[in-house]
Amino acid sequence: MTRRIRDISQRLHPGLPVWPGDTPFTQSRTWQMEQGSPVNVSALTLSTHSGAHADAPLHYSADAPDIASVHLAPYLGECLVVDVRGSGPLVGVGDLPPLDGARRVLLRTFVAFPHEAWVGETTAIAAQTIEWLAGEGVKLVGIDGPSIDPQDSKDMLAHKAVLKHDIRVLEGLVLDHVEPGRYELIALPLPIAGGDASPVRAVLRDLA
Ligand SMILES: Nc1ccccc1C(=O)C[C@H](N)C(=O)O
């Protein structure tokens, strides 16, 4: 029996909406078959926070582990997808259903994922909600928005809470086409030495 795979990653391409002021995605050919090379080889420039990505603790704490150092277990395993559309600026504890022991929670906040343009006002996660998730034993929280904090945040309270509880973070997921429920999450970060984040190919697979 084949287990359906749902891709919850953003396509990386020139013009990919990125955080205002961040590095645009570009790709250029180092070698080109059209010019006699036996192979095509390209080079990329992109923000570590491009598309679907995993933050490293280093992103929000200057002396915390980089993305090459984090253990992979949080990024692989059963997760709960929750529809929290309409929560307003911050997802509160009251916006969440019982987790029934889920260790990984992915939050859908967009009615329609904004693939074409950057959206400045998105739903983030209240720090109290991160505290509650930690108390429930959650090890990874994911969101379709670009950040678990508001985009104008200066105190980064949600990131400080995930640091405090050593919870892993996925941002920039595409969850429009995913029914709420339980799935197997696979979303492994690249081992980028010194990396504050890494793009991931995030997928959900039906549970066996
Ligand atoms: N590219 C940035 C540049 C500066 C500040 C934030 C960002 C973000 O993309 C938000 C980030 N994904 C976060 O983890 O909150």
Ligand SMILES: [Zn+2]
């Ligand atoms: Zn990020």
Ligand SMILES: [Zn+2]
């Ligand atoms: Zn973040």
